[in-house]
Amino acid sequence: MSLEYLADPSGSPRWKDLLPGRPEAYFLKRGEGEHAVLFTDLFTVLLSGNETEGQFGFFTSQAPRGQLIPAHTHHGTHEVFYVVDGSVRVYVQDRDGTKRSRLLTTGDFGYVPAGLVHAYQVEEPALLVGVSTGGFERFFQQMGQPADHAHAGQRPFIPDFPRMQAAAQAHNMEFLPDFDWSDARM
Numbered sequence: 001m002s003l004e005y006l007a008d009p010s011g012s013p014r015w016k017d018l019l020p021g022r023p024e025a026y027f028l029k030r031g032e033g034e035h036a037v038l039f040t041d042l043f044t045v046l047l048s049g050n051e052t053e054g055q056f057g058f059f060t061s062q063a064p065r066g067q068l069i070p071a072h073t074h075h076g077t078h079e080v081f082y083v084v085d086g087s088v089r090v091y092v093q094d095r096d097g098t099k100r101s102r103l104l105t106t107g108d109f110g111y112v113p114a115g116l117v118h119a120y121q122v123e124e125p126a127l128l129v130g131v132s133t134g135g136f137e138r139f140f141q142q143m144g145q146p147a148d149h150a151h152a153g154q155r156p157f158i159p160d161f162p163r164m165q166a167a168a169q170a171h172n173m174e175f176l177p178d179f180d181w182s183d184a185r186m
Helices: 136-143 161-170
Strands: 034-038 041-047 056-063 069-074 079-093 099-105 109-112 118-133 145-147 173-175
Touching: 034 136, 041 136, 056 079, 056 136, 099 109, 118 136, 136 161, 161 173
Parallel strands: none
Antiparallel strands: 034 041, 034 145, 041 056, 056 118, 069 118, 069 173, 079 099, 079 109, 079 118
């Protein structure tokens, strides 16, 4: 147990119930939101599918330079990448089987429709904004570790394989760890 939970015997993060959980107007100050650490990245949910009647979720990711996130596909989730700062390489396999990669830098945007195999790698420390089909934003909390603080550099959280599989199954996605990107076109 960490010190920040001593005041709350339930062990719940301080942000629990911060979002209204239904469609109504609300506002968050800088640093507020639902935070979770996954590997070395800090994800913050600012708007969930609960507030949009399942339409979409809105989140941020603060990430140091890192390894390639394994190839995966979301069977029913569309995903948007907007790079606020830094650089991120996104890999995608188009419906015709063509593999390509694109380096997104500050101000760049990317979109991956549901069903396409994709992966990404943070090449320079980055702040990303993500938008996805409603409900998927909870994946980061389920696979990661809830956190109280909105700053990067927290202790990494490496989930075990059963936790990863449970999160993937709950969010209708599939990891493809043996997928090879070596022939991706730049």
